[in-house]
Amino acid sequence: MQLKKLSLQQYRNYERMEFETNHMVNIIVGPNAQGKTNLLESIFVLALTKSHRTNQDKELIRWNAPSALLHAEIEKKYGPVKLDLAISAKGKKAKVNGLEQKKLSNFIGSLNVVMFAPEDLEIVKGSPSVRRRFLDMEIGQVYPAYLYDLSQYNKILHQRNNYLKQMFGSSGASPLLEVWNEQLAQFGIKIMKKRQSFIKKLQLWAEKIHAGITNGQEQLQIDYEHSLAGDAQEDDAVLFDQFMIKLSQVRDQEMRRGVSLVGPHRDDLRFYINGKEVQTFGSQGQQRTTALSLKLAEIELVQEEVGEYPLLLLDDVLSELDHYRQTQLIETFQRKVQTFITTTGIESINLSNLEDVSMIQVRDGSLT
Numbered sequence: 001m002q003l004k005k006l007s008l009q010q011y012r013n014y015e016r017m018e019f020e021t022n023h024m025v026n027i028i029v030g031p032n033a034q035g036k037t038n039l040l041e042s043i044f045v046l047a048l049t050k051s052h053r054t055n056q057d058k059e060l061i062r063w064n065a066p067s068a069l070l071h072a073e074i075e076k077k078y079g080p081v082k083l084d085l086a087i088s089a090k091g092k093k094a095k096v097n098g099l100e101q102k103k104l105s106n107f108i109g110s111l112n113v114v115m116f117a118p119e120d121l122e123i124v125k126g127s128p129s130v131r132r133r134f135l136d137m138e139i140g141q142v143y144p145a146y147l148y149d150l151s152q153y154n155k156i157l158h159q160r161n162n163y164l165k166q167m168f169g170s171s172g173a174s175p176l177l178e179v180w181n182e183q184l185a186q187f188g189i190k191i192m193k194k195r196q197s198f199i200k201k202l203q204l205w206a207e208k209i210h211a212g213i214t215n216g217q218e219q220l221q222i223d224y225e226h227s228l229a230g231d232a233q234e235d236d237a238v239l240f241d242q243f244m245i246k247l248s249q250v251r252d253q254e255m256r257r258g259v260s261l262v263g264p265h266r267d268d269l270r271f272y273i274n275g276k277e278v279q280t281f282g283s284q285g286q287q288r289t290t291a292l293s294l295k296l297a298e299i300e301l302v303q304e305e306v307g308e309y310p311l312l313l314l315d316d317v318l319s320e321l322d323h324y325r326q327t328q329l330i331e332t333f334q335r336k337v338q339t340f341i342t343t344t345g346i347e348s349i350n351l352s353n354l355e356d357v358s359m360i361q362v363r364d365g366s367l368t
């Protein structure tokens, strides 16, 4: 798929902006704090209705403005698609080809993007919540129904935690807790199964791509860590039983602590290079390459699942890669994946291998 047109109104530092492109590689150049990341972020928001860098939607609206409007025209395999997203204090309104979508999950997936930004190093180095967010964002744009299950799970989890807090210190049977347990297990296993199958597919691509980037020197492995024993790909009935047994095992502990201790809200991912854990033993370069391999694997995975390549958004990361890795990246994707690259100076980018490039200058929320 290709982005042909993007217009923004009252979005971050853009009062009004229109941008058209027919190019596969689009380089967005400008000094710091001019709006380069804001522009990439707006494309990401049009894909997922959420920013990659904040959970606070109101930060996306230009200061002192009531709402932000985002519009994109995309060329897809089966024809053009127009997307509109309005963000205000009341919430979000989304339209596909002029038709309002009652559920945002019906809007998500119309545009697919893969963003690689400096903060993605946190997927490897940061806390488990960063990795869960990564999983949720990526799975959600390929299977929007996953987002519904996730929101149901989070609602049940929230209510169950409130109940555990009320029950704090008590012991004995609690029929209400049994009801929460069944619901938690029911939605919990849906999420775990989706995560497990996504990670298995991601692993296949990431391993291959990582070997390519490192000239065959490094083998990357991704492990899914979850609350239940064994493979989360088991039968629903088996997983349900395992979930319920685990809940009964931690019951006293949960009562004492007043929090839910079992379920996908405690999942994590582990990365290994040649058998050694990257988070603990990997160099800065290996951690960065691991994050890059994951993102590039996602591009292939989206293509496999959706039937079209997503857009690739590279926020200030190309200059961080050495010449060999820049060339690998560009040569792999430049003819098939429309790419948007931000940089403060084009001298840090190896332009010699690039084809079909457009250069856009950003100054204080305006493009030239």
Ligand SMILES: Nc1ncnc2c1ncn2[C@@H]1O[C@H](COP(=O)(O)OP(=O)(O)OP(=O)(O)O)[C@@H](O)[C@H]1O
Residues within 6 Å of the ligand: 011, 012, 013, 014, 030, 031, 032, 033, 034, 035, 036, 037, 038, 039, 058, 059, 060, 061, 062, 063, 316, 342, 344
């Ligand atoms: N809601 C908002 N309303 C108006 N301006 C905003 C809003 N949010 C952020 N900004 C402004 O946007 C600018 C930052 O833009 P952005 O993050 O896109 O910078 P950048 O060009 O990517 O810079 P860098 O090269 O430093 O990453 C800052 O000047 C910031 O004050």
